Amino acid sequence: MKRAKELLVEAVEMLLAARDNTAQLDAEVLMMYLQGYGRAQLYARLDEPVDDEAAANFRELVARRAQGEPIAYITSHREFMALDFYVDERVLIPRPETELLLEYTIKKLRDKGWTGEEISMVDVGTGSGVIAVYLALRFPHAKVYATDISTEALEVARLNARRFEVNHRINFLQGNLLEPLPESVEIVVSNPPYTILAQVEPNVARYEPNVALDGGPKGLAIYRELLGQARTRLVRPGLISLEIGSEQANDVANLGRFFFPGCQIDVYKDYAGLDRVVILDIGEELSAN
Numbered sequence: 001m002k003r004a005k006e007l008l009v010e011a012v013e014m015l016l017a018a019r020d021n022t023a024q025l026d027a028e029v030l031m032m033y034l035q036g037y038g039r040a041q042l043y044a045r046l047d048e049p050v051d052d053e054a055a056a057n058f059r060e061l062v063a064r065r066a067q068g069e070p071i072a073y074i075t076s077h078r079e080f081m082a083l084d085f086y087v088d089e090r091v092l093i094p095r096p097e098t099e100l101l102l103e104y105t106i107k108k109l110r111d112k113g114w115t116g117e118e119i120s121m122v123d124v125g126t127g128s129g130v131i132a133v134y135l136a137l138r139f140p141h142a143k144v145y146a147t148d149i150s151t152e153a154l155e156v157a158r159l160n161a162r163r164f165e166v167n168h169r170i171n172f173l174q175g176n177l178l179e180p181l182p183e184s185v186e187i188v189v190s191n192p193p194y195t196i197l198a199q200v201e202p203n204v205a206r207y208e209p210n211v212a213l214d215g216g217p218k219g220l221a222i223y224r225e226l227l228g229q230a231r232t233r234l235v236r237p238g239l240i241s242l243e244i245g246s247e248q249a250n251d252v253a254n255l256g257r258f259f260f261p262g263c264q265i266d267v268y269k270d271y272a273g274l275d276r277v278v279i280l281d282i283g284e285e286l287s288a289n
C-alpha cells in the first residue's frame with residue numbers, strides 16, 4: 001500500500017504533465033474529497049497508508065481532472081458566498097464574479113431602502129440556483145422567482161433550494177427569460193449567457209452547458225431580449241442588475257438606454273479592475289411603453 005504523500009506526488013506529476021496549473025491544489029482537493037478529510041486532517045495523515053481500492057479510486061479522479069474535467073463536477077460541489085452548493089454537468093459552475101453581482105445588487109437595494117417585506121425579485125437563468133437561493137436567504141420576506149430555459153438546470157436549482165431550506169420561498173419556472181413570470185417584479189437579477197461561444201476556453205465549452213454560455217454572435221443577444229421583455233414585466237420603480245463580460249459595459253448600457261430612456265446606469269468593476277456588473281435603476285416616471 002502506498003502512503004497518501006506518495007499518491008499525492010504521483011497525482012501532481014500527472015496533473016502537471018496535463019498542464020494543470022493548479023496541480024498541487026487539485027490533487028489535495030481530490031484526496032480530501034475521497035477520504036472525507038479537511039485540510040488539517042489531510043496534512044496530519046500524509047504518512048498513513050491508503051488501501052488499494054481507495055488508491056485506485058483516487059487515481060481515477062486524478063485521471064478525470066487530467067482530461068480537463070472541472071474539479072467542481074468531479075466533487076459535485078462549489079462554494080459560493082460561503083455556502084456549499086451542489087453542482088453537476090447540468091449547470092454552469094458558479095463563478096466568483098457572480099458573488100460581486102450579488103454584493104453590488106444588495107448594496108444598491110440597501111442604499112435605496114428597498115430591503116423591506118414586500119419586494120419581489122427574479123433570478124433569470126438561475127442555473128444551479130445560487131443567486132435565487134442567496135436572495136431568498138438574505139431577504140426572508142421577499143417574493144423570489146427563478147427562471148431557466150433548461151429543465152435540467154432547474155432540477156439542480158431545486159435541489160439546492162431544498163439543501164438550504166428555501167424551496168418553499170422560491171418559485172421556479174421553466175421558460176424563456178421573463179416570459180414564465182405570472183406577474184411583474186421589482187428587481188431583475190441575472191447572470192445570463194454572455195460569451196461568444198467560439199471564444200470560450202475549450203475545456204469550459206466542452207464540459208459546461210453551452211446554453212449557459214452562448215450569448216449569440218456578439219454575446220449580447222440575451223441582454224437585448226431580456227431588457228426588451230423587462231419593459232412590460234418590471235414594476236416601476238425597479239432595478240435590473242446584470243453580470244457582464246469585461247468588454248460589454250458600453251453595449252449593455254446602450255441597450256439599457258434604448259429600452260429605458262432616462263434610466264440611471266451604474267457600472268461596477270471586479271478586483272482586477274474589469275467591468276463586471278451593470279445596474280439599471282428605472283425610475284417611477286419611466287413608463288412601460
Ligand SMILES: C[S@@+](CC[C@H](N)C(=O)[O-])C[C@H]1O[C@@H](n2cnc3c(N)ncnc32)[C@H](O)[C@@H]1O
Binds near residue numbers: 124130175194
Ligand atoms: C451563465 S449561466 C448562470 C447560472 C447561474 N445563475 C450562475 O450565476 O451561476 C446562464 C443560465 O441561463 C440559462 N438560460 C439560457 N438561455 C435562457 C433563456 N432564454 N431563458 C432562461 N434561461 C436561459 C442557462 O440554462 C443557464 O442556466
